[in-house]
Amino acid sequence: MNYTLHQLEIFHRIAKLKSVTKASEELFLTQPAVSIQLKKFQEQFKIPLFEVVGRKIYITEFGEEIALAAASILEEVRAINYKALSFQGELAGKLKISIVSTAKYAMPFFLADFIKENSGVDLIMDVTNKAEVIRALENNNVDFAMVSTLPKKLKINSIKLMENRLHLVGGKDYTHSGKYISNTNFEELPLIYREQGSATRNAMERFIASQKISTYKKMELTSNEAVKQAVIAGVGFSIMPLIGIKNELKNGDLQIIPVKKLPIISNWNLIWLSSKNMSVIAKEFKNHIETSKDRVMDLHFNWFDKY
Structure with a gap:
């Protein structure tokens, strides 16, 4: 067999999303390019990985097993990359953030420079409603959350970002x-x-x-x-x-x-659990926010004053 990591990533996304179109959007590839790689990947196996019924794609039982194996392989590859970058003195790993849906209009601006400066950091950002954001924070599933109303039942630390x-x-x-x-x-x-x-x-x-x-x-x-x-x-x-x-x-x-x-x-706040044992990446991001938030406001949100 001669499949590539790129093909494993494409099939894993398709199996997860049950859609070639959605997979192509997440991977920033054209749909034809994804379809071609999916076909080449299938050619490596004698057993069908998927079936197309009408316009829907269905992953076979065998395909589900291959998708699980692909996920494991891709995670190991990411771990290797993290270790290589760490030995080079660079930040490497995951930064997990949960934000309320309206915060999607602001959070990318506070993240942009940090992600550009640290190519080894993989951002995982969940956009949902406040109840789900607080649940993710309470369960210690994320490093940070962005909310406009501070939760009363959790012991948290916070940084005020903007109005x-x-x-x-x-x-x-x-x-x-x-x-x-x-x-x-x-x-x-x-x-x-x-x-x-x-x-x-x-x-x-x-x-x-x-x-x-x-x-x-x-x-x-x-x-x-x-x-x-x-x-x-x-x-x-x-x-x-x-x-x-x-x-x-x-x-x-x-x-x-x-x-x-x-x-x-009210105020938009970046919050985290007071008891959180922060990773090196989380600590660096917190420091980045503290030193850059005023500049981000001046650069991207000075139009607020018109209203």
Whole structure:
């Protein structure tokens, strides 16, 4: 047999994702290139690794066994690479971070220079809702988390990164009179909520309750992007983080609707368990954040002041 590590990686991703298209996206390859390597890999075996039914790919029992072996081999290869880099005096290993979905608009900017300067560091970043982020932190599955609301039941350390501002947002066709919309007008707006467990949803509900506004829920969506597209389409209105709507405000697809007591202001924080036995990579990343966060804010988020 004469298969390559590249082919093992491709088959492992396809087996994991059950999709050639998704595997090609994760590997930053074209779909034809992935399909060609998959075919060459299959030619090494007399037994089918997969079956295609309609447009779906199904991994055979034999294929699942090969995918498990591939995962083990690839992990060993990564370990060899880490060891080689370590002996050369470079950082090498995994950095695991869990972030709430809206933080995806900010965290890459705080990570970029660190990843560029340390090619031996493999970043694993899970993007989910607040409840899942806190669970990952509590179970010690990650080195760091990025949240806008600090968990009360965990002993943590934190670094404040930047402000998180939440505004009432509507589509481009909405019009109102006066400096602020009235509570009566607010109550007439069909509202779009994030799912249960979302920090944005919690903040939105607390604000509405504090102002004693009687509203009705138009729909509930499970991502900030989905909410944003629904608001752009004119389906409804929502209280959304400013950080995720920069381009839409600039293009005029969305507008901030002025409401008394808004925006809601909190802070984005990088957090970790106080009891965490940090790896060398985690310690270096923490130091990097402490020394670079102000520069990142000045460089990438000075547009906040316009709103």
